[in-house]
Amino acid sequence: MRRDPRLETITQVLRLPRVRRPFVGRELREPVLRLEGGRNEWSASVPQVAEAIYTALYGRPDTTPQPSPVQQADDAKRRRDIAGEIGALMSGHAALTSAPWYPARPGDLVHVHYEAAVAVFGETYLVAPGFADGFLSMQLLCHTLPADTEFLAGMVGCFAVDDDPDPLAGLWTEAGPQRLTIVRDGRPVHIGGAR
Structure with a gap:
């Protein structure tokens, strides 16, 4: 049998000892992989093991x-690349419409983080x-704009829409999707800032 x-x-990565560290935050809800026996005993969350394997391979x-x-x-x-311009918008739209949680539903919470x-x-x-059948609205619930930045106040709520199909x-x-977190029924379905 030929070895790949x-x-x-992957086998080498799994044999390396992992540093045990306390699981906090979302890692408490993640499944934890444990390898016991001998000197290669370790515990890690699934994302930690996945990142270690990905890093070793790529x-x-x-x-x-x-x-x-x-x-x-x-x-x-700016580069005068019309195909690139259209392609960027089309691929952005395709990424949205092919997401497993798409389309938006009433009750979804959408948070956008500005830097x-x-x-x-x-x-x-x-x-x-x-108000129209099959259309949705998006209403601003709250924001965290500091009070000393009044000149940005016109930007707050700029994505609120009424009667929009999407x-x-x-x-x-x-x-951008990297700045969005979308929560449905109390569970995040899209975490744009996550690695």
């Missing part, structure tokens, strides 16, 4: 912040039924 080098790499995961689809389209427009040069803040929106489309393409 990828399988050997190198460190890319954690560079990705620009939003609109920013990618603007970059292509502006002037202020770091967030907004939380509620998806609600619209209320997430503007927020997804303009702010």
Whole structure:
């Protein structure tokens, strides 16, 4: 039987001792893998093991912040690349519509996190039924804009919409999926800032 080098790499990763550390936050809800016996005893969450295997096979995961689809389209427009501009918008739309939790439903909570040069803040929106049949609205619930940044106040709530067939489309393409957290029935279905 011929050995695959990828399988050997995974086996080596699993044989390396892992540092035991307390599981906090979301790791408490994650399944924990334990390897016991001999000197290679370790415990780790599934994401920790997955990252170790990925790193061994392909190198460190890319954690560079990705620009939003609109920013990618603007970059292509500056380069006078019409195909790149259209492609950025189309791939952004395809990423939204192919998500397993899509489309938005009434009751969904959508949080957007801004990292502006002037202020770091967030907004939380509620998806609600619209007035027209099959349409939805997105209402601003709250924001964390500091009081000393009044000049940004006009930006707060800019993604609120009434009677829209796809209320997430503007927020997804303009702010970017990496800045969004979407919660459905008390469970996060999209965590854009997670590695």
